[in-house]
Structures are given as C-alpha cells and as structure tokens.
Amino acid sequence: MKKLSRVLLYLIxxxxxxxxxxxxxxxxxxxxxxxxxxxxxxxxxxxxxxxWGNFIKAWHEAPFARYFVNSLVVTSVTTIxxxxxxxxxxxxxxxxxxxxxxxxxxxxxxxxxIPGEMLIIxxxxxxxxxxxxxxxxxxxxxxxxxxxxxxxxxxxxxxxxEQIYYAARIDGASDWRYLWHVLVPMSKSTxxxxxxxxxxxxxxxxxxxxxxxxxxxxxTLPVGLQAFTTDAGTQYQLLMAASTFVIIPMVVxxxxxxxxxxxxxxxxGLKG
Numbered sequence: 663m664k665k666l667s668r669v670l671l672y673l674i675x676x677x678x679x680x681x682x683x684x685x686x687x688x689x690x691x692x693x694x695x696x697x698x699x700x701x702x703x704x705x706x707x708x709x710x711x712x713x714w715g716n717f718i719k720a721w722h723e724a725p726f727a728r729y730f731v732n733s734l735v736v737t738s739v740t741t742i743x744x745x746x747x748x749x750x751x752x753x754x755x756x757x758x759x760x761x762x763x764x765x766x767x768x769x770x771x772x773x774x775x776i777p778g779e780m781l782i783i784x785x786x787x788x789x790x791x792x793x794x795x796x797x798x799x800x801x802x803x804x805x806x807x808x809x810x811x812x813x814x815x816x817x818x819x820x821x822x823x824e825q826i827y828y829a830a831r832i833d834g835a836s837d838w839r840y841l842w843h844v845l846v847p848m849s850k851s852t853x854x855x856x857x858x859x860x861x862x863x864x865x866x867x868x869x870x871x872x873x874x875x876x877x878x879x880x881x882t883l884p885v886g887l888q889a890f891t892t893d894a895g896t897q898y899q900l901l902m903a904a905s906t907f908v909i910i911p912m913v914v915x916x917x918x919x920x921x922x923x924x925x926x927x928x929x930x931g932l933k934g
Contacts, residue, residue, distance in 0.1 A: 686909075693717065693903035700898040713899065720903040724889035725878050733882040736801045736871075737864040743806040744860055745853070751807075752815035753841050757827060767816075770809045779869075786873060800874035801882070805864065811856045818852040819845060858919050862912050883908045 695709045785804050794800045830840040868884040875881050890901040
C-alpha cells in the first residue's frame with residue numbers, strides 16, 4: 663500500500679511538471695518553425711526544419727539591446743532599493759519599540775489586500791505631475807518599497823532568538839551594526855528568496871512599463887515583444903524566439919537558486 667501511494671505521488675508530480683513545462687516546450691518549438699508552419703492545423707510539435715535564424719532575426723527586429731539594458735537597470739535598482747528599505751522596515755517592526763508599532767503594522771498589512779491595478783491611475787497621475795513619465799524614475803520609484811517583502815523579512819527577524827540581540831547590545835553593538843553584521847547574515851536564505859522573487863517580478867513586469875513609457879529608448883523587454891504584433895498580424899515564430907531569450911535568464915536564475923527560495927519562504931513562516 664505504501665509503495666502504491668508513492669507511485670501515485672510520483673505520477674501526480676510528474677504530470678504536474680509536464681503540465682508546467684508544456685507552454686515552454688511549445689514556445690521553443692514555435693520559435694524554430696517557419697511562418698506558415700506556426701499556423702498549420704493540426705499543429706505540429708516538432709518543426710520540419712529548425713529555423714535557428716529566427717533568434718537572430720528577432721533580436722534585430724527591434725532594439726532589443728536597448729530593451730535589455732533598460733530591463734537590467736530597472737531590475738537591479740528596484741531590487742537593491744526594495745531590499746534596503748524592506749530590511750530597515752522589517753527590523754523596526756521586529757525589534758524596535760516605538761509608539762503605535764502594532765497599529766502601523768496592521769495598517770500596512772491591510773494594504774496587501776488592495777489589488778495592484780487600483781494603484782495604477784493614482785501612481786500615473788502623481789508621476790505625470792512630477793514630469794517623470796517615460797523616464798527611469800517612473801519605472802523605478804513606485805517599486806522601491808514592498809510590504810510583502812517587509813512582512814516576509816519581519817517574520818524571519820522575529821524567529822531569531824532575542825538573546826542574540828541582547829548579547830550584541832551588551833557587547834556594544836548598535837542596532838545598525840547588529841542588523842547588518844548579525845541579523846542579515848543569519849537571514850541569508852530568506853533575503854535570497856525575496857531577492858529572486860523581486861528580480862523575476864521586475865524583469866517580467868509588463869503592464870506598468872507599457873503605461874509609463876512612450877519611446878523605444880525607455881521600453882523594457884516584455885514591452886518590446888509588441889514589435890512582432892502589427893495590424894497585418896503576428897509573427898509568431900519571431901515572437902516566440904524573442905520570448906525565449908527574454909525568459910531564459912530568469913529560468914536559469916530560478917534553477918540555481920530555487921533551494922534558497924523554498925528555504926527562505928519556509929523559514930519566514932515559522933513564527934507569526
């Protein structure tokens with residue numbers, strides 16, 4: 663009975679993995695097809711002849727080098743900025759004592775229930791008044807803070823024994839030194855997890871960059887994929903080729919750091 667249960671478990675996990683992989687396999691398959699072959703009925707999984715040139719053509723079809731630089735800058739700055747603000751806020755909520763701490767935390771926690779789409783118009787109007795539309799400021803500033811990251815790090819910081827904090831203070835360490843020299847190194851797995859999640863989210867962001875950018879010089883990679891959809895139709899083979907080299911960096915990042923993501927999120931849930 664136990665062996666049967668294990669076989670069923672492996673079967674379910676395998677089917678789930680295949681279901682998740684099928685869109686990626688179809689994307690790569692389509693990227694290697696000719697234009698007529700992408701719309702044949704019934705569709706074919708294996709291309710008749712591999713069109714490797716689709717990747718080169720897709721790269722030159724639009725200024726993807728510029729899009730890549732923009733995505734790299736936006737992702738790097740928002741991730742670093744969000745980590746810095748979140749670590750400071752999480753430490754304040756986890757260890758410092760100040761008036762109204764619990765009330766402020768509950769209010770901030772309530773903001774997580776607000777759909778992000780509701781903030782698009784207020785943020786856009788604010789940035790318009792500040793004349794930041796179609797600049798790096800519009801792409802970066804709204805994402806320099808995330809209460810989800812604050813909440814996750816706070817849970818981890820609170821799971822650290824208070825004795826370590828008091829021992830550090832007795833040894834003469836300030837709160838600032840304790841945070842960066844003791845607490846942050848001890849919370850490496852969680853910090854790595856939220857960093858990877860933020861990098862993936864920022865790299866794949868589409869709606870906000872689409873709204874606040876007007877020119878090619880400021881567009882990011884996901885927005886640049888629109889270059890393959892025109893009034894005459896969609897060049898599916900080029901679109902899938904471009905999608906492949908947009909996604910690959912994040913897939914590689916996740917594969918190498920997935921254990922930190924799992925460990926970090928699990929550790930963050932140890933104490934409520």
